[in-house]
């Protein structure tokens with residue numbers, strides 16, 4: 001783990017694992033892991049963090065599916 005200070009606040013990095021997925025997330029002073037994709041959401045468990053990141057991945061995937069293209073054509 002790396003220790004660093006950003007804007008006077010200590011940052012640590014943690015490697016979160018859940019069912020074979022590995023994610024590196026930053027930890028705030030309060031001990032909560034920050035979503036590395038959007039930086040908007042905080043999690044206390046590795047499972048919740050990774051499930052949240054998977055939801056980001058599904059949104060990206062949806063853009064390249066046939067359904068996503070059909071939806072764009074209708075707009």
Ligand SMILES: [Zn+2]
Nearest residue numbers: 035037038039
């Ligand atoms: Zn996020």
